[in-house]
Amino acid sequence: MTSEAAFPANFLWGAATSAYQIEGQPLADGAGPSIWHRFAHTPGRVANGDTGDLACDHYRRFEEDVALMADLGLGAYRFSVAWGRVLPEGRGSVNAKGLDFYRRLVDALLERGIAPMITLYHWDLPAALHDRGGWLNPDSPAWFADYAQVLFRALDDRVPLWVTINEPWVVTVPGYLDGELAPGHRDPFEAPRVAHHLLLAHAEAVAAYRSLGGRHRIGLAVNLEPQHPASPTPENQAAARRRDAFINRWFLDPLYLGRYPAELATIFGAAWPEFADADLARIRSTSDSVLGGSLGTGCATDFIGVNYYSRGLVRADPNTQPLGAIRISPENAPRTTMGWEVYPPGLTETLLWIKEHYGNPPTYITENGAAFDDPPPADGLVPDPERVDYLRAHLRAAHAALEQGADLRGYFVWSLFDNFEWAQGYSQRFGLIRVDPPNQARILKASARFYQNVIRANGV
Numbered sequence: 001m002t003s004e005a006a007f008p009a010n011f012l013w014g015a016a017t018s019a020y021q022i023e024g025q026p027l028a029d030g031a032g033p034s035i036w037h038r039f040a041h042t043p044g045r046v047a048n049g050d051t052g053d054l055a056c057d058h059y060r061r062f063e064e065d066v067a068l069m070a071d072l073g074l075g076a077y078r079f080s081v082a083w084g085r086v087l088p089e090g091r092g093s094v095n096a097k098g099l100d101f102y103r104r105l106v107d108a109l110l111e112r113g114i115a116p117m118i119t120l121y122h123w124d125l126p127a128a129l130h131d132r133g134g135w136l137n138p139d140s141p142a143w144f145a146d147y148a149q150v151l152f153r154a155l156d157d158r159v160p161l162w163v164t165i166n167e168p169w170v171v172t173v174p175g176y177l178d179g180e181l182a183p184g185h186r187d188p189f190e191a192p193r194v195a196h197h198l199l200l201a202h203a204e205a206v207a208a209y210r211s212l213g214g215r216h217r218i219g220l221a222v223n224l225e226p227q228h229p230a231s232p233t234p235e236n237q238a239a240a241r242r243r244d245a246f247i248n249r250w251f252l253d254p255l256y257l258g259r260y261p262a263e264l265a266t267i268f269g270a271a272w273p274e275f276a277d278a279d280l281a282r283i284r285s286t287s288d289s290v291l292g293g294s295l296g297t298g299c300a301t302d303f304i305g306v307n308y309y310s311r312g313l314v315r316a317d318p319n320t321q322p323l324g325a326i327r328i329s330p331e332n333a334p335r336t337t338m339g340w341e342v343y344p345p346g347l348t349e350t351l352l353w354i355k356e357h358y359g360n361p362p363t364y365i366t367e368n369g370a371a372f373d374d375p376p377p378a379d380g381l382v383p384d385p386e387r388v389d390y391l392r393a394h395l396r397a398a399h400a401a402l403e404q405g406a407d408l409r410g411y412f413v414w415s416l417f418d419n420f421e422w423a424q425g426y427s428q429r430f431g432l433i434r435v436d437p438p439n440q441a442r443i444l445k446a447s448a449r450f451y452q453n454v455i456r457a458n459g460v
């Protein structure tokens with residue numbers, strides 16, 4: 001099959017998931033509960049009262065699932081470790097059975113020639129640490145670095161790619177500002193401090209990785225979305241700039257430029273603290289990579305993981321505080337069932353924005369995908385043409401950025417399976433493979449076959 005867009009020879013093709021969204025049995029074998037176990041079991045927090053108690057039962061079915069990944073021809077699989085399985089109290093003694101699950105999963109992947117990309121933190125903080133203040137506690141970066149070292153020591157001989165934290169913005173804003181996600185706080189004084197501790201946690205984990213002689217690559221995964229004014233009025237343009245700082249630059253500017261966007265102090269006002277210069281220096285610290293010498297990007301991170309779903313169409317709105325800007329959904333544009341506009345050019349724009357603003361660091365698209373109301377299976381396959389179109393268009397958009405010089409190394413579909421979509425429970429389907437918790441059958445969708453062909457052709 002000749003492909004219109006041929007990718008580089010060693011381009012990495014993967015799919016992504018996270019522990020609480022697919023594993024099930026969150027308390028098995030001595031695991032400690034997470035804030036998401038607690039949040040999901042709090043009435044009213046998750047649609048239909050759904051929880052991750054069963055999810056995709058991946059904790060039990062992982063060998064079958066790895067075989068499915070191999071059938072698709074995945075070159076890599078991105079998954080997260082549930083901190084509470086490895087350290088039930090979040091710190092202190094290691095739970096051998098919990099760590100062993102991840103060792104067996106990694107070995108099963110390697111046996112099939114699938115490279116593991118491990119995310120150390122995908123939102124499921126041990127509840128025991130939350131009870132000590134969680135990410136608000138200035139000790140949280142050290143807790144995270146200690147946990148990271150347990151994984152580095154156990155698995156770095158076999159894991160080529162590490163992501164420290166998934167989407168610190170989502171941990172911070174839905175978690176501590178608007179309260180939609182665990183732990184469900186709504187406090188503008190807490191959010192900037194949580195964000196700061198997450199950045200320090202990333203830096204401490206990277207520093208620990210370097211000091212242990214970590215032989216591979218470690219990065220941060222961030223959700224990014226271009227912000228476009230709904231109409232070119234000065235108010236809307238200013239609102240788009242504020243939202244750009246708030247969503248896209250909050251974490252990348254400190255990491256690559258050693259400073260927070262100035263807009264954030266204006267947005268948060270009195271709630272924005274004075275951060276120590278030494279902290280910002282630590283976050284941006286130039287640490288020698290295992291390849292010797294700084295990587296040239298002058299920061300602790302080897303690569304950026306980009307989670308791209310859509311753009312933000314922005315209108316000034318004084319009633320939406322603290323931003324004074326609201327994201328609107330364009331009436332006549334195609335949208336996913338999450339309400340997000342399907343906007344492939346935004347992926348090209350995002351990748352080129354990273355190249356221009358942060359020195360073209362190595363980049364992986366660590367998440368890209370869409371939720372649609374898939375029809376039921378027909379002849380053993382779920383017809384999901386909308387998802388096929390979404391993936392094809394975004395792969396072409398990624399390729400356009402490659403052709404303009406973006407250092408894009410790989411692409412991970414979100415998600416391998418229909419799974420627990422946080423506060424929306426199982427009402428949203430993002431998978432290449434259909435999973436219904438009651439029967440746990442794995443049924444390929446047309447998008448899985450499409451992606452299998454993309455991988456074979458190394459192009460789309």
Ligand SMILES: N=[N+]=NCCCCNC(=O)[C@@H]1[C@H]2[C@H](O)[C@@H](O)[C@H](O)[C@@H](CO)[C@@H]12
Binds near residue numbers: 021170
């Ligand atoms: N305003 N605004 N912007 C919204 C920005 C948040 C976008 N949501 C994500 O990126 C989450 C990411 C997560 O890793 C995964 O665990 C989730 O299942 C997917 C799907 O939801 C995506």
